[in-house]
Amino acid sequence: MSDDTHDPTVELERIRQDARAHLEWLRDAGVSELEAARPGERQPLSPTLSPPRGRAREAKPDERSALSPPRGGARETGSDERSTLSPPRGRAKETGSDERSTLSPTGGEGTGEGAARRYSSGDKGCGSAALLAIREDVGECDRCKLGPGRTKLVFGVGNASAELMFVGEGPGADEDQQGEPFVGRAGQLLTKMIEAMGYRRDDVYIANVVKCRPPGNRDPEPDEIAACEPFLKAQIAAVRPKVLVALGRFAVQTLLRDPTPITRQRGRWRDYEGVRLMPTFHPAYLLRNPPEKAKAWQDLQLVMKELGKVPITR
Numbered sequence: 001m002s003d004d005t006h007d008p009t010v011e012l013e014r015i016r017q018d019a020r021a022h023l024e025w026l027r028d029a030g031v032s033e034l035e036a037a038r039p040g041e042r043q044p045l046s047p048t049l050s051p052p053r054g055r056a057r058e059a060k061p062d063e064r065s066a067l068s069p070p071r072g073g074a075r076e077t078g079s080d081e082r083s084t085l086s087p088p089r090g091r092a093k094e095t096g097s098d099e100r101s102t103l104s105p106t107g108g109e110g111t112g113e114g115a116a117r118r119y120s121s122g123d124k125g126c127g128s129a130a131l132l133a134i135r136e137d138v139g140e141c142d143r144c145k146l147g148p149g150r151t152k153l154v155f156g157v158g159n160a161s162a163e164l165m166f167v168g169e170g171p172g173a174d175e176d177q178q179g180e181p182f183v184g185r186a187g188q189l190l191t192k193m194i195e196a197m198g199y200r201r202d203d204v205y206i207a208n209v210v211k212c213r214p215p216g217n218r219d220p221e222p223d224e225i226a227a228c229e230p231f232l233k234a235q236i237a238a239v240r241p242k243v244l245v246a247l248g249r250f251a252v253q254t255l256l257r258d259p260t261p262i263t264r265q266r267g268r269w270r271d272y273e274g275v276r277l278m279p280t281f282h283p284a285y286l287l288r289n290p291p292e293k294a295k296a297w298q299d300l301q302l303v304m305k306e307l308g309k310v311p312i313t314r
């Protein structure tokens with residue numbers, strides 16, 4: 001098999017695509033000029049890009065309708081919904097045919113045939129011993145009623161020691177199929193946002209409040225959040241990011257236990273167990289409401305500043 005890792009043509013095409021995605025996000029966020037190489041000079045964003053869309057694109061049915069600002073008030077999460085880092089272990093279900101079937105080092109999570117999957121640091125989101133231990137603890141989880149309906153459990157993805165971590169709500173249809181968070185249209189937009197901040201997608205860590213897709217893309221329910229959130233909490237403790245970006249009302253309200261609508265929480269620094277947390281809009285909401293991209297970009301520039309990255313745009 002040929003290795004095109006060092007093929008300059010492939011690399012140039014990758015750079016071109018990255019640059020285009022970066023510029024498209026900036027354009028949609030309302031940026032019209034970039035700082036030129038020489039101090040004090042600016043240049044138009046890009047004459048080759050199409051102009052910003054004038055109206056919202058319609059979201060596909062598989063995008064999270066729940067991620068728009070709350071309808072008729074936010075769901076309140078009570079203190080009794082806080083859960084510990086060690087959720088109760090559920091009964092493991094049978095692994096899929098694409099999953100390895102050796103015994104789990106954690107034991108006790110066996111399938112009906114007594115074999116549980118063993119995970120490795122090469123699995124998505126498992127790039128450290130701490131994350132791997134959490135993944136093994138999750139196992140083929142059925143601790144809540146979302147477990148039986150999933151195609152793939154979506155644990156997380158990215159750099160195990162990222163300085164920047166994004167938290168969303170839960171998997172949609174694409175994520176459920178691929179076993180990776182933020183891979184649908186909203187995920188593609190998130191990738192543009194990450195790259196516009198000066199990172200690559202694999203520089204950051206991405207996870208969700210719940211790891212299995214709610215049926216019909218409904219909102220996760222309180223008992224499901226309570227069952228799954230301890231894993232997210234453990235992932236945050238394992239990655240130890242400098243900054244968390246909470247995407248959309250569910251992530252923001254769940255992490256902060258604050259029912260204030262996302263429209264009033266975004267853009268203001270908060271604290272999550274000693275980690276700086278920036279609430280902002282969910283990419284799926286931004287797909288439905290493109291004018292709001294400018295506000296999200298303001299929020300992300302605050303994050304860039306916090307992380308010592310100089311915003312390159314005006």
Ligand code: SF4
Pocket residue numbers: 138141142143144145146147148153210211212224227228
């Ligand atoms: Fe387990 Fe979380 Fe999936 Fe519920 S959503 S089955 S708690 S991994």
